[in-house]
Amino acid sequence: MKTDSNAVHDLANREYRWGFVSDIESEAVPAGLDEATIRLISEKKGEPDFLLDWRLKAYRHWTTLREPHWANVQYPPIDYQSIVYYSAPKRSAEGPKSLAEVDPELLRTYERLGIPLREQELLAGVAVDAVFDSVSVATTFRDKLGELGILFCPFSEAAQSHPDLIRRWLGTVVPYTDNFFAALNSAVFTDGSFVYVPPGVRCPMELSTYFRINAAKTGQFERTLIVADAGSYVSYLEGCTAPMRDENQLHAAVVELVALDDAQIKYSTVQNWYPGDAEGRGGIYNFVTKRGKCLGRRSKISWTQVETGSAITWKYPSCILQGDDSVGEFYSVALTAGRQQADTGTKMLHIGKRTKSTIVSKGISAGRGQNTYRGLVKIQRGADGARNYSQCDSMLLGDRCGAHTFPYIDVANPTATMEHEATTSKIGDDQLFYCQQRGISKEHAVSMIVNGFCKEVFRELPMEFAVEAQKLLEINLEGSVG
Amino acid sequence: MLEIRGLHASVLGNPILKGIDLTLRAGEVHAIMGPNGSGKSTLAAVLAGRDTYQVTAGEVRYGGRDLLELAPEDRACEGVFLAFQYPVEIPGVSNLQFLKAALNARRKHRGLPEVDALDFLALVREKLALVGMDESFLRRSVNAGFSGGEKKRNEIFQLAVLDPELAILDETDSGLDIDALRVVADGVNRLRDPRRAILVITHYQRLLEYIVPDVVHVLSGGRIVRTGDRSLALDLEARGYGWLEADAASAPGASAG
Numbered sequence: 001m002k003t004d005s006n007a008v009h010d011l012a013n014r015e016y017r018w019g020f021v022s023d024i025e026s027e028a029v030p031a032g033l034d035e036a037t038i039r040l041i042s043e044k045k046g047e048p049d050f051l052l053d054w055r056l057k058a059y060r061h062w063t064t065l066r067e068p069h070w071a072n073v074q075y076p077p078i079d080y081q082s083i084v085y086y087s088a089p090k091r092s093a094e095g096p097k098s099l100a101e102v103d104p105e106l107l108r109t110y111e112r113l114g115i116p117l118r119e120q121e122l123l124a125g126v127a128v129d130a131v132f133d134s135v136s137v138a139t140t141f142r143d144k145l146g147e148l149g150i151l152f153c154p155f156s157e158a159a160q161s162h163p164d165l166i167r168r169w170l171g172t173v174v175p176y177t178d179n180f181f182a183a184l185n186s187a188v189f190t191d192g193s194f195v196y197v198p199p200g201v202r203c204p205m206e207l208s209t210y211f212r213i214n215a216a217k218t219g220q221f222e223r224t225l226i227v228a229d230a231g232s233y234v235s236y237l238e239g240c241t242a243p244m245r246d247e248n249q250l251h252a253a254v255v256e257l258v259a260l261d262d263a264q265i266k267y268s269t270v271q272n273w274y275p276g277d278a279e280g281r282g283g284i285y286n287f288v289t290k291r292g293k294c295l296g297r298r299s300k301i302s303w304t305q306v307e308t309g310s311a312i313t314w315k316y317p318s319c320i321l322q323g324d325d326s327v328g329e330f331y332s333v334a335l336t337a338g339r340q341q342a343d344t345g346t347k348m349l350h351i352g353k354r355t356k357s358t359i360v361s362k363g364i365s366a367g368r369g370q371n372t373y374r375g376l377v378k379i380q381r382g383a384d385g386a387r388n389y390s391q392c393d394s395m396l397l398g399d400r401c402g403a404h405t406f407p408y409i410d411v412a413n414p415t416a417t418m419e420h421e422a423t424t425s426k427i428g429d430d431q432l433f434y435c436q437q438r439g440i441s442k443e444h445a446v447s448m449i450v451n452g453f454c455k456e457v458f459r460e461l462p463m464e465f466a467v468e469a470q471k472l473l474e475i476n477l478e479g480s481v482g
Numbered sequence: 483m484l485e486i487r488g489l490h491a492s493v494l495g496n497p498i499l500k501g502i503d504l505t506l507r508a509g510e511v512h513a514i515m516g517p518n519g520s521g522k523s524t525l526a527a528v529l530a531g532r533d534t535y536q537v538t539a540g541e542v543r544y545g546g547r548d549l550l551e552l553a554p555e556d557r558a559c560e561g562v563f564l565a566f567q568y569p570v571e572i573p574g575v576s577n578l579q580f581l582k583a584a585l586n587a588r589r590k591h592r593g594l595p596e597v598d599a600l601d602f603l604a605l606v607r608e609k610l611a612l613v614g615m616d617e618s619f620l621r622r623s624v625n626a627g628f629s630g631g632e633k634k635r636n637e638i639f640q641l642a643v644l645d646p647e648l649a650i651l652d653e654t655d656s657g658l659d660i661d662a663l664r665v666v667a668d669g670v671n672r673l674r675d676p677r678r679a680i681l682v683i684t685h686y687q688r689l690l691e692y693i694v695p696d697v698v699h700v701l702s703g704g705r706i707v708r709t710g711d712r713s714l715a716l717d718l719e720a721r722g723y724g725w726l727e728a729d730a731a732s733a734p735g736a737s738a739g
Contacts (some may be wrong), residue, residue: 437554437555437559438583439588442555448580449575454576
């Protein structure tokens with residue numbers, strides 16, 4: 001009989017169920033990056049001139065930057081000239097006008113991923129934008145949302161149909177000068193979702209984007225922009241998967257959120273990119289910049305993320321709390337198993353008066369996974385009566401993994417209230433045996449204990465996705481016990 | 483129901499059990515007494531399937547089957563319940579959720595459908611009363627932040643809900659004050675049943691004033707050195723364990739383990 005302590009080590013048998021490759025003819029630009037590549041991408045998308053100019057400025061800035069290495073992760077150098085920056089399924093010049101025109105192989109791909117795109121098969125309350133490699137292939141429920149004045153469409157389409165909105169908001173939260181990966185994204189971003197919710201409108205369904213990387217040697221650089229006008233509400237969810245490949249693939253996305261007076265944005269992520277195999281071969285480098293600006297008074301931005309995939313995750317969904325009485329929230333579950341590494345957390349920047357932020361981070365490390373929470377709470381001088389509550393909990397399975405916590409606090413206003421709690425626990429052999437003695441299998445016991453640990457985060461997810469997230473966690477923990 | 487024959491077990495190569503023989507029939511309550519280090523808790527752990535102990539010889543038959551070849555969760559599903567001496571805390575998992583998972587595991591094992599939510603709630607409410615706990619207890623995390631007495635009561639509560647055929651109580655009286663002891667003992671007494679065998683492991687005679695056993699065994703140096711009725715427990719109370727240990731040391735075959 002295998003001993004308990006051996007059992008919690010063994011992650012070799014974990015399987016990645018989303019690792020298939022779709023046989024889709026694609027058109028791609030040659031690998032490598034220079035101004036010509038960017039002009040080509042912009043041209044393919046028929047973008048207005050201001051956008052091309054912006055891309056080129058971003059590119060020129062990027063060439064002056066060096067890749068950051070302060071995160072607690074290790075990887076070999078990335079050759080940016082060997083990456084394909086644009087890959088799209090071949091289609092007619094016009095693009096599909098309705099789902100009936102979408103390549104059936106693409107529809108099948110999303111079905112296999114559990115994301116049917118035919119509206120009658122969708123969860124009633126969810127509209128989906130499906131992004132395949134560099135382009136959006138389908139967006140559902142657009143007409144219904146359009147009746148309320150809500151724009152939900154591929155970013156590249158918004159650039160053509162609503163250039164004024166793009167021009168006004170693009171780069172206002174994450175400027176191209178922000179960091180190395182944000183600059184790269186700004187230069188070469190290919191698609192993503194655009195959402196605009198007009199004043200006073202409560203979006204009646206979950207908006208969701210499903211990102212899929214399919215082509216080999218291709219990076220995915222999507223850009224999402226969500227603007228919630230005064231008094232509006234929107235809940236948005238993104239999911240991601242990729243085929244199993246031996247080489248690493250780069251995913252460098254940017255997400256910008258803007259909430260005006262009394263507006264609320266709830267942004268949820270279930271990230272399940274291919275994590276690489278048990279020895280650490282392959283997997284996605286998930287280097288992502290996500291930030292929301294609570295521009296208006298009493299506005300609220302809430303990030304919830306469940307990060308189970310990727311070889312390396314480098315991501316800090318943050319809030320700029322500019323409007324007085326605005327609220328920022330960050331709820332995170334990050335799982336690292338096998339040889340996965342995650343350095344994730346948030347920044348809460350308090351500028352307005354009586355701004356409030358909440359951080360709840362749950363890190364789970366198994367196998368040889370390394371999990372780092374890195375967070376910054378900054379209270380600026382004018383932020384009278386600002387409050388922050390932070391809770392960072394780590395859980396270890398086995399003794400070859402690691403958990404690290406780097407909470408930075410920077411307070412320039414004496415009226416601020418700060419609370420910080422942190423715990424580290426280990427699923428012990430005693431706990432597992434106790435469950436087994438009650439008839440509960442080891443696998444079920446681990447998933448029950450881990451789910452219990454993550455409860456505070458899961459309850460922030462929209463109902464049906466909370467169930468998905470729990471399942472995903474279970475699957476990703478499979479094989480972590482004998 | 484339970485037949486232990488020549489059971490030897492060790493931990494990290496050190497022999498602890500050196501030839502245990504014991505027969506327990508349905509409806510009976512047996513007590514196992516013995517000084518610290520005599521192997522009482524080891525016996526309980528071996529029966530439950532804790533793999534830190536290695537069985538080196540002997541056999542255990544449970545309901546005619548070889549108990550030792552079953553995984554711990556299968557033993558539990560077959561009706562073996564261990565009330566832990568040190569119940570384990572599981573933060574974030576509610577008592578209700580935990581019990582439901584345990585009950586459904588047993589039901590699945592027996593080819594029954596999952597328990598209906600309302601039936602389950604009715605069942606746990608009834609059993610809560612048995613150990614004098616209120617409903618708020620169900621929403622609390624398993625044993626997390628419980629007092630010693632609450633943890634022990636929780637073990638008896640779980641015992642009542644899961645309704646096992648063989649219940650092993652490992653020093654359930656340790657760390658309890660007299661009031662808590664009474665509550666726990668009352669609970670156990672109400673669970674006495676012609677279908678069920680109960681093995682009470684204890685250091686002190688005190689618990690046996692409340693849970694009156696049919697048979698008392700004295701464990702010393704990894705072997706059962708005396709078996710008798712309730713009066714044996716009273717003898718021990720009066721004379722201590724010393725005289726038995728001296729007996730055991732001089733008994734033939736004592737060093738054979």
